[in-house]
């Protein structure tokens with residue numbers, strides 16, 4: 001399994017955010033996409049999961065352009081963006097049942113409750129997510145990860161934002177477990193985070209290269 005960014009160029013409006021960006025991610029790798037505000041981190045992540053098309057270059061999964069793989073590629077990844085993908089009107093546990101069902105690997109109500117409990121959301125599990133705090137909403141989105149260990153590729157945009165210390169530690173543990181099982185993680189953060197990975201890589205978007 002591998003994800004390859006091959007000579008990617010991204011243009012937004014009349015601005016070229018990056019050009020000729022290339023890297024390879026293998027099982028057990030963690031790639032931290034770092035850079036200043038506006039340097040193109042979110043734009044790159046959206047490109048890597050197929051939500052945005054590159055102006056030039058291609059993203060390859062197992063050596064094939066993700067544009068030709070479509071659903072086959074989508075079924076291998078979990079993407080959690082800034083907006084978290086959490087539906088306000090649904091209870092926390094319902095969000096998990098629905099997101100796993102849409103991903104083709106549905107969990108039961110009990111499994112959803114257990115995942116939320118693990119992230120300290122036991123009592124909040126039965127509330128509509130609109131009633132939760134920012135950090136709690138983030139936890140609901142991230143509970144999806146402990147249910148998605150089978151998905152080899154996780155792409156996470158600022159997963160640590162709004163989390164308190166204990167939730168950051170729990171999330172680091174979940175990500176490290178995924179990596180030790182051969183998963184791959186690409187993430188952005190403005191925090192210093194310590195993950196145990198086979199290869200802990202950093203892509204500096206201001207430099208436009210791996211450091």
Ligand SMILES: Nc1ncnc2c1ncn2[C@@H]1O[C@H](COP(=O)(O)OP(=O)(O)OP(=O)(O)O)[C@@H](O)[C@H]1O
Pocket residue numbers: 012013017035036037038039040041042043044
């Ligand atoms: N659809 C768009 N049209 C025009 N400009 C865009 C579009 N999407 C993003 N941009 C611009 O591209 C730049 C990079 O945005 P992006 O969200 O990728 O940055 P980022 O590195 O993730 O920033 P942050 O650290 O603040 O989250 C910004 O200047 C943004 O305004």
